[in-house]
Amino acid sequence: MAEPIVLKERVEIDADHPLPEFNIQNAAAYAAKARRESQGEMIAYVCDPSIPHRHDDLESMRGFTTNGLIRLVEWGVVTWRPLNRRLAVVVYEKPLGGRIASKISDTIEPMSDEVITRNFLTPAMGVLRDMSARGVPHRAIRPDNLFYSDSGKRHIILGDALTAPPGLHNPTFCETLEQGMADPEARGRGGVSDDLYAIGVCVIFLLLGRNPQHAMSPTEIIERKIAISSYAALTAGHRIQMNMVELLRGLLADDPKDRWSVREVELWIGGRRLTPKQAKLPPKAARPINIAGRDHDNVRSVAEALGRNWLVAGEVVRGQDFDNWIRRSLTDERVIDAMNKTLGSQALLAKTPDSENPRLVTRACMALDANAPLRHKGFSAHVDGVGAALAIGFDREDIRQKVADFINGKFIGAWMSLQTRNRADLNEMYGLFDKLPVPLNMTGIGYGIERVLYELNKHLHCQSPLIEPFFVTTVDRLIPALEGASKSRDRPRMPIDRHIAAFAAARTADVDERHLRALSNNNQGGTDHILAALSLLARIQTMSKNGPAPTLAAWFAELMEPAVNSFHNLKQRKAIEANVARAAETGMLMELQAIYADQKAIQRDQHGYAQAQQEHRYCGAQIEQLTLELNNREHMATELGEQVAAVTSGVVGSLGSTAIIVMFML
Amino acid sequence: MSANAASSAATKTIMFVLVAGGAVLFLPSMMLLVIGMTPTLAAMLTDRRREKYATLCVGCINFTGVLPFLIELWTQDHTYEHAFQVISSPFTWLVMFGAAAIGWAIYFVAPGIVGMFIAMRADQRVERLRRRQRDLVEEWGPGVAGSADREEDDAKKGARRGGGREE
Numbered sequence: 001m002a003e004p005i006v007l008k009e010r011v012e013i014d015a016d017h018p019l020p021e022f023n024i025q026n027a028a029a030y031a032a033k034a035r036r037e038s039q040g041e042m043i044a045y046v047c048d049p050s051i052p053h054r055h056d057d058l059e060s061m062r063g064f065t066t067n068g069l070i071r072l073v074e075w076g077v078v079t080w081r082p083l084n085r086r087l088a089v090v091v092y093e094k095p096l097g098g099r100i101a102s103k104i105s106d107t108i109e110p111m112s113d114e115v116i117t118r119n120f121l122t123p124a125m126g127v128l129r130d131m132s133a134r135g136v137p138h139r140a141i142r143p144d145n146l147f148y149s150d151s152g153k154r155h156i157i158l159g160d161a162l163t164a165p166p167g168l169h170n171p172t173f174c175e176t177l178e179q180g181m182a183d184p185e186a187r188g189r190g191g192v193s194d195d196l197y198a199i200g201v202c203v204i205f206l207l208l209g210r211n212p213q214h215a216m217s218p219t220e221i222i223e224r225k226i227a228i229s230s231y232a233a234l235t236a237g238h239r240i241q242m243n244m245v246e247l248l249r250g251l252l253a254d255d256p257k258d259r260w261s262v263r264e265v266e267l268w269i270g271g272r273r274l275t276p277k278q279a280k281l282p283p284k285a286a287r288p289i290n291i292a293g294r295d296h297d298n299v300r301s302v303a304e305a306l307g308r309n310w311l312v313a314g315e316v317v318r319g320q321d322f323d324n325w326i327r328r329s330l331t332d333e334r335v336i337d338a339m340n341k342t343l344g345s346q347a348l349l350a351k352t353p354d355s356e357n358p359r360l361v362t363r364a365c366m367a368l369d370a371n372a373p374l375r376h377k378g379f380s381a382h383v384d385g386v387g388a389a390l391a392i393g394f395d396r397e398d399i400r401q402k403v404a405d406f407i408n409g410k411f412i413g414a415w416m417s418l419q420t421r422n423r424a425d426l427n428e429m430y431g432l433f434d435k436l437p438v439p440l441n442m443t444g445i446g447y448g449i450e451r452v453l454y455e456l457n458k459h460l461h462c463q464s465p466l467i468e469p470f471f472v473t474t475v476d477r478l479i480p481a482l483e484g485a486s487k488s489r490d491r492p493r494m495p496i497d498r499h500i501a502a503f504a505a506a507r508t509a510d511v512d513e514r515h516l517r518a519l520s521n522n523n524q525g526g527t528d529h530i531l532a533a534l535s536l537l538a539r540i541q542t543m544s545k546n547g548p549a550p551t552l553a554a555w556f557a558e559l560m561e562p563a564v565n566s567f568h569n570l571k572q573r574k575a576i577e578a579n580v581a582r583a584a585e586t587g588m589l590m591e592l593q594a595i596y597a598d599q600k601a602i603q604r605d606q607h608g609y610a611q612a613q614q615e616h617r618y619c620g621a622q623i624e625q626l627t628l629e630l631n632n633r634e635h636m637a638t639e640l641g642e643q644v645a646a647v648t649s650g651v652v653g654s655l656g657s658t659a660i661i662v663m664f665m666l
Numbered sequence: 667m668s669a670n671a672a673s674s675a676a677t678k679t680i681m682f683v684l685v686a687g688g689a690v691l692f693l694p695s696m697m698l699l700v701i702g703m704t705p706t707l708a709a710m711l712t713d714r715r716r717e718k719y720a721t722l723c724v725g726c727i728n729f730t731g732v733l734p735f736l737i738e739l740w741t742q743d744h745t746y747e748h749a750f751q752v753i754s755s756p757f758t759w760l761v762m763f764g765a766a767a768i769g770w771a772i773y774f775v776a777p778g779i780v781g782m783f784i785a786m787r788a789d790q791r792v793e794r795l796r797r798r799q800r801d802l803v804e805e806w807g808p809g810v811a812g813s814a815d816r817e818e819d820d821a822k823k824g825a826r827r828g829g830g831r832e833e
Contacts, residue, residue, distance in 0.1 A: 570806065608806070609806055609809075609810065612802050613806075616810050619802075633781050636784060637777045638781075640780045641778065641779070642723075645773045646773075648772055649723040652727060653729060653730045657730050660730065664738075
């Protein structure tokens with residue numbers, strides 16, 4: 001048996017013992033056991049790295065103990081040996097009775113209202129109440145995520161909710177209209193009200209023993225829910241016991257204000273009985289309006305149709321018929337006000353260029369149905385779901401483009417002005433979305449859609465192909481991961497890419513615009529670019545204080561070889577090479593950077609080199625001249641020699657004559 | 667004909683009259699001088715250079731060779747007989763023409779010595795310059811040597827700008 005994988009010294013995970021019956025869409029289940037405490041069997045969910053887990057909620061749910069929810073034991077990131085990479089693992093106590101339904105289409109033995117109330121509804125309300133107190137919605141309540149907690153298969157508990165973004169794997173019929181209309185990846189956090197709705201769907205499943213709606217397409221389900229209400233659509237004409245009708249109508253109310261709260265459900269469990277409320281349908285217009293070949297007679301349905309058929313919806317929104325329908329057939333003052341506020345007058349619409357059609361459609365949709373997700377160019381998202389949608393679909397060009405268009409559209413302000421309830425978290429989101437177009441539209445490294453990805457997903461691990469397997473979620477893990485990646489034989493040319501720069505910039509204030517500007521301005525792959533990358537990583541290493549990275553430093557030293565070789569002074573070059581080798585051995589990037597960033601040394605070298613060249617040229621010219629002189633030596637020697645001979649003779653003659661005269665005179 | 671040419675002709679005439687007069691007055695010395703300075707006369711006739719270095723060279727030494735006999739003539743007996751007596755002595759000829767030969771020797775040897783000296787000095791200078799060039803190349807690399815190595819130098823500059831290996 002292979003060595004078990006240990007999570008935080010608490011849990012041992014047996015990678016050789018998968019539990020496929022517990023698998024969920026984005027995580028494979030493996031057997032696990034506690035190292036010290038005597039706890040029962042456990043399951044470890046090894047998360048798909050392409051789906052972001054709910055980091056903050058995992059932390060909030062630590063130590064959460066209740067009867068109605070699968071109990072979280074531990075979570076963390078481990079080195080998953082079978083895949084030779086790091087992955088997030090979430091460990092739960094194993095539900096002894098297994099799954100109620102392995103698939104959403106499964107059929108089970110119907111349960112009685114009494115069993116459902118006692119064994120499912122009562123503990124589930126306790127779970128929702130306690131989770132609500134911690135500010136965590138479950139958002140993964142669906143029939144195939146219910147388990148029997150005991151081997152006797154009596155008590156029903158809710159399954160994992162934390163390994164995937166809220167509502168990602170919920171089928172459309174399990175979601176409220178507002179959530180169901182959004183793309184599954186972009187459903188947003190939601191709240192306890194959405195969980196109560198999903199509880200209602202599960203109650204129908206347990207009562208009937210199957211999901212009447214599972215075969216219908218999401219579009220059909222939404223249309224039916226709008227047209228005949230969720231209760232009618234989900235029960236699909238099946239007979240429901242009278243005592244459960246009130247509960248289900250309360251839980252499946254399409255208007256969140258009418259939907260039952262946990263308290264109301266608990267009162268119902270306690271025995272309070274009221275006359276079931278009739279479902280409130282959206283007001284119908286006097287006449288329907290045709291959109292893309294189909295008639296629609298209420299605002300919610302029209303908004304949904306416009307959003308879905310956005311390519312042709314621009315013409316519809318600009319048309320006089322649409323204006324007439326809003327003002328004369330619908331006669332809903334609130335909608336008319338919203339339309340005036342977001343779109344302006346018909347005359348103004350006529351002046352708007354055709355290229356603005358997608359934005360017009362988005363604004364019209366939000367005015368018609370302010371609670372619905374924002375719809376833009378086929379992307380339907382709640383504001384707080386955009387980040388998850390981008391994280392899940394980042395590899396897809398169309399998703400990246402949709403999210404970029406959505407952010408550049410700057411719809412959040414207009415959308416917020418239409419909301420009747422003001423949520424504090426939305427103000428934060430507004431602030432963020434207001435700033436995002438600037439980095440999004442900058443093309444430099446550290447900006448663009450990658451920056452948006454990390455700004456919107458505060459706990460997403462760095463997606464750089466270089467270090468993705470290292471599952472780096474915080475900036476202090478970046479240098480050790482790069483050190484590990486440096487040891488790879490098939491490493492890329494550069495130890496930094498757009499993802500790493502964007503991740504660092506989004507995660508720490510220590511990396512500022514100066515670093516990114518230096519990375520962006522310089523020739524990609526050139527010495528200055530490498531130096532800018534070194535500077536950024538050196539800064540992170542210094543601030544993170546996470547030790548030396550000798551292999552990474554050696555990688556940089558190798559990349560900077562051309563820069564060292566560009567030093568003309570051979571002695572200086574040798575000295576720099578020695579310094580670089582010494583700094584690389586220490587593994588401290590800051591030391592390496594200090595060597596390369598010595599601009600004065602470079603200037604000295606260049607100045608000295610220019611002088612040396614000039615001197616060399618001067619020497620050459622002198623040699624050339626002297627060689628010429630040597631070649632003409634005979635002529636010069638004759639010329640000069642005759643002069644010398646004349647002078648010598650003159651001198652000798654003078655001296656001789658003087659001596660003779662003196663001799664004769666004596 | 668210009669006034670200058672007329673003046674020059676007059677000067678030459680006056681000079682000729684003075685020299686002729688002097689020659690008549692000091693005829694024994696003149697005779698000895700003319701015979702003794704024959705090598706110089708020959709040098710003057712064969713010397714094609716404007717500067718007349720050969721004439722100067724031979725003349726100076728030749729005159730030194732003639733001078734003792736002239737002084738002897740002037741100090742003992744300035745007569746034709748004594749002048750003929752001096753001229754007829756082989757020793758006189760040996761001294762006068764020997765001196766002229768020394769002048770010729772100086773004239774012929776000096777260019778060779780000067781050439782050797784120039785070559786030696788130039789060689790030393792060239793060697794010093796080459797050593798300096800070698801030092802520069804040793805310190806700054808072959809790129810400093812100019813056009814042949816400039817390509818390499820440019821390649822390095824390119825590396826500084828554009829980096830090394832491609833991705």
